[in-house]
Amino acid sequence: MEISVDISMYPLQEGYEKPILAFIAALEKETAIEVVRNELSTQVHGEYKTIMALLEKEVYEVFEEIPHSIFVMKFVGNNRKGIF
DSSP, rough: EEEEEEEEEEEEEESSSHHHHHHHHHTTTTTSEEEEEOOOOOEEEEEEEHHHHHHHHHHHHHHHHHHSEEEEEESSOOOOTTTO
């Protein structure tokens, strides 16, 4: 099953840009998914199990390093690349 996820990350600290860019770069390393950046959020498109495993790993790593972070994610049960 293909899905799309819209992700916004809010590290509650000064210098918040660097952790956001690092999180997006980590997502982009997974070649089996599509990552689309914009100014307000990042969209991820691809196989459900691949995306969920990646998000579990990368969100955990952010919380380990910056526990005062907020993620807002919206999930759609199909691939909406180009439609968001």
